[in-house]
Amino acid sequence: MRRLPVLLPLIWVCSVFYVGIFLFVGGFLLVRLEVNRTSTCADILSPGAQVKGDFCLSEPRFRRAVVLIIDALKADFTRYDPENTAPKPFENKLPVLDEMGSLHPSHARLYTFRADPPTTTMQRIKGFTTGSLPTFIDVGNNFASNAILEDNLVHQLGQVGKRVVFMGDDTWVSLFPKKFHRSLPFPSFNVKDLHTVDNGILQNIYPTMEGDDWDVLIAHFLGVDHCGHRFGPDHPAMAEKLSQMDGVIRSVIKRLKNDTLLVVMGDHGMTDTGDHGGESQKETDAALFLYSSSPLFSAPGSQMEPEVVPQTDLVPTLALLLGVPIPYSSVGQVLLPLFPQNGSRSAPTGLSQAEALWINVKQVNRFLETYSNMAKDIPPDSLSLLRADFSNISSQYLVAVQEGRLPSPDLVVSMQNYLTSVRETCRASWARFNPFKMAAGLLILGLACLLCCVISELSHLVIQEGFLKLPIFSGLVVGMAVAGVQLFSQGYLELSWCLAGAALSSEVLFLWKTRRVSPKDRWCPARLLTPALLVLFLRCASLLSDSYVIYEGHVVTFLLLTLSVYIPLRLNWDGLLVPLPPPDTQKPPMQRQATLPSSVVRRETTVLLVWLGVLVGSLYVSLSFHNCREEQGSCQPSPFLSPLSRVQDSQLRNLHYVLSVASLATWVYLLHRWLRHYGNLNCSTVSVFSACFILPLACVGMGLHWAVSATPEDTFRNLSELIGLAHVFLPRAIFCVLGLGLLLLWVDPMTVFIKSRTPVNSRGTSLPRPRYRASTGISPQAELHHLIPQLYQRIRHSLEDGGVEAGEVDDRPAVEAYGLGTVFSAPLLLFCGLLGLVLLLLHPEGMALAFLLLLLEAGAVLHIHACSTNLSSLSIHSSGYSVPWASVVSWSLAAAQFFHATGHLPTFPSIQWGAAFVGFPQGHTGTVLPASLVILNTFSSHILFAVGCPLLLFWPLVCEVRGTRSARSVGGEESEDAVMEMRLRESPQKFSSALLQLTARYLFVNGAQVLASVCAAAILRRHLMVWKVFAPKLMFEASGFIVSSVFVMLGLIMVMRVDIAVGRLFKKLLPQNSRLFKLRNRNKPHISAIRLQATPQVLAEMWQQLLSSRLVLMRLWHRAKSGVDTV
Amino acid sequence: MWDVEIRGMASAHAIVASSIFLATVIPAVFLENFSVYGSHMVWLYSVAGSVAVVNIAVFWLLGISPPTKKNTLSFKINRLFRSCLYFLLSCLFYHTVVVLYGAPLLETALDTFSLAVLLSTFTTLRCLCILGPNIQAWIRVFSRDGALSVWDTSLQITTGCSLVGAWLGAFPIPLDWDRPWQVWPVSCTLGATAGFLTGLLVAPVWIHWHRKLLTYKLK
């Protein structure tokens, strides 16, 4: 087969898709420009008003501050309800906050502290130190925290000479390198570790507080968050952790001095499963507790208390209370209750409410001016409105100050309103899109889908040499030209436009070129109006509605079910499902010319219906493995999703364990059984070795690993070291073993056992004569066609008849090849099996059952496809091995379905981060390995179905109808015996084009879904749900496409490697004694007479020779034909 | 002869369609607080019942039912019994299929079963009336050239339309519009009924339109 002509168009199409995705995402995802300016004490915010600087102008209210950040301290955790007699593990565990609030109402306050999404820890630290709104695109940065370059509170504290001491989550150290006076970081990434960070803080915080070597103490506790991730909030461990925090707060309060402010806060909340990252209220609502030993607040009820404090507001408040400048890009608003209503209160010196607000307003205004000069993304009308607001406030305030009276409460309110509206404007306009890039991306993606369609329909043309030269070359030229023009006119290069130019031009040229092919080959879109593509269309349309995206798992299942039910209905409609009645005289005879014998039809129909049952059953069962989105109201996440160590009932845990191990064993058994059935397990090559030993070994290892990880921590205290070691080494060993298996399979993908054996004449049973009809011997081509079948058939007979000897008359050794019929599918299947185990290891244990269902469902789709192909093979005289759309669409839908059925969702909080710790319970140093583990976990179903995609091409051949004997009785003529996948080697050209077509179709189906979610994001970019539903969906769909396309190529290359290996095998049997054979050939007019008694060498030689002579003949034939045509 | 048959079928279809209409209107007159959404089950069974009765009556009167060789009483009773059994089995079959398509397994089992009854009335009952309790014939009818008369073609069309209608009816369920007809199984029953009505309407027109192409074997 031809390798480059198949791979090149696919690589080209994939890169065009990538360019489209890159362009669109670049234009769609929010970008906020960072203002790299910092505030200083000497800043004069409004020119001419004062001579002194605006910040740091008076003695600060507090000299020192203790900031306790309890990660994921949800607002609910801090509420205290004395009437709650049966509190849940997370309720009523922090009574200190309530006690202080009621005992000392002027010393303490508890607020709900609302974070801005994304609620990931790094974004939140960024948010409550800079006072700004980190954007969506930062979500992925949690793996590698980068230093914060924007002006921030830590920097400001350092500028005025405050000694900041930090202890806790080591994210801070990477965010603020060299900014702390002293820092005690502890590793944060290991979610399973509840105590290291907290204990580290507890050992150091009290000595530090009692010492005098600090001004601001920041302690970031991670235990509550990790407890949430590990066990969920509703777990006894959470109660323990919160009670510990209660003790910490009490001890800290005891040690507070009068000049010290205590801030206890959560950076975000958590969902009911203990995760965070999204924007549901459960995730955004944290708690904020403020306390001081000296009176801080006015009596409750004397002024308006905010219900909810936005997280950005902490920055200006702390800055002004501690007497440091407000960071430059803060858009927060000072928290008024912490400032006296008028400056004349007896409390220590400090700013009054109006003064603080005025400074705040001026600072925000300055930022707004700077930002709007830098970036043009704030709409001018709202900007001018804000400017008018500011000048109004400013004149009123200055008048009041000049007249020596206090600013009126109305002015205070209008200043507050101004600050709120600036914040809202910023939030709205940082959802900034680049419409040109979005449109270009959309166009390129749309054309790329069209391209896939054209390639799939014209695969036999595209595969010709040089068809793609012009488009690719012109694409490169245009890309360079765009780059040149940019460099010439602008002086810098914007990569995305070069790529866009290249992609677009090559797409257009290709489409234009296909327009010019002969009308016979012309691609007609009407052929695509099939129900399978209607289902695909519905699937794509469903991505445009948020409800359907939320219920995507069910929608995909529904569509897949519809498509698979459609197949037998359609077959019945065509009259192919049931054996036909005896030939009908009234019907036109041409319709009845070729029929399968009724027994074959009946058997195929039964097989089809049985597999349909399996498919439907596994679809239905797989629904119970779904996870829940927060938008799905009354949904319970699958119990199989939680790791076994979280299951509290030991009996249930054992049951789950047994179930998982049983399904794992079944997975391995099914693979083994299949390979054995088709004779692929006989040889002693490395790939078979991997099937025979590595699969069971990995299976045992995984069972052990699950057993170890499921044991509760405190059961075997004396073995804890051993268990710890097992946590590290067991998964790594399994990874290594499976990786070795994959590698061996990749290096030597042949699973065929060729064996020459000496005949045993004494048996005397005669071999069935190779049924080859020589009547077609007139045409040399026809003879050639049957040669390989002969070889194969011979092999198969010797296999079927067990010990029956090969040589009948001759005593030459015969050849036996086991597994030649599944030479392509066996290694591919084994590859998928090994890969599946790797991926399963990255999942919670309970998912083993889901993976087994995946295997069953894939098998069902393949068998349904094979049966329907067999049933319709005679009525539709399809040339080549074209895989119908229905099968490709259901294959892709199955991939999407198992994305959901393995507990994944297209949302960021539902990413199974635990996958990064399989085999690495201590966390990672780099970012590449954990990221790739998480990607493998997230897209495991995409990966498996993509690698297995070529199986769709092979399966009808594997399940080839072998009803020859009965066929003869009905049809009255001999038909050739089953040759299974060897048939593909008869016509390498058709094989290549079929492979290209299949892959192009698979890419089209996936690409169309990407296109649909891109359209959804583009059209609905102002939709309420865009950041919650459509943008994450787009990211997942796009990454899923990229992963799928990479792995589909991998599967393709695997097939090519097998092809090379088979070619080499035949070459290895190259003849020495070909003379004899030639003579025989010359003497006998019919090849049937040869009966393959020659040695394997002879056979191979014959094959080689005839192949070459076939080429000559073909050439002659074509020349003759063209000669006739011209005449 | 052709026109007579088509006209007969069109009028039969009109009668069935009007029976659905009447089954919706008459309970509204006699029953208090009857509404299609509110008391959906009442509406459903009234439609199913009237369609069943009218179908049986029409086919009885027109004598469409397949010719029987034996005419004994016991044979007729056997036939009747088998028809009832098939109808029940078809209800169970539809129920299973609908559950597999995503209907709740236990909570609304009665509603799901009612949908199955309605679908059986629209499809299986007509099969029973036209073809008799003969599965082979049913399978034969639903193939490209399996129709032997205009009635078979109309059966193809109405059955297909009802099922497609019910299938389409499932589409609005996940949408967050909070309409009363989005409640399970209201949209599906409405879809099935609408599909059935469409089928009744379309069948005569379609057959009339394609009468040149349709060649039926003689019975």
Ligand SMILES: [Zn+2]
């Ligand atoms: Zn956090």
Ligand SMILES: [Zn+2]
């Ligand atoms: Zn967390």
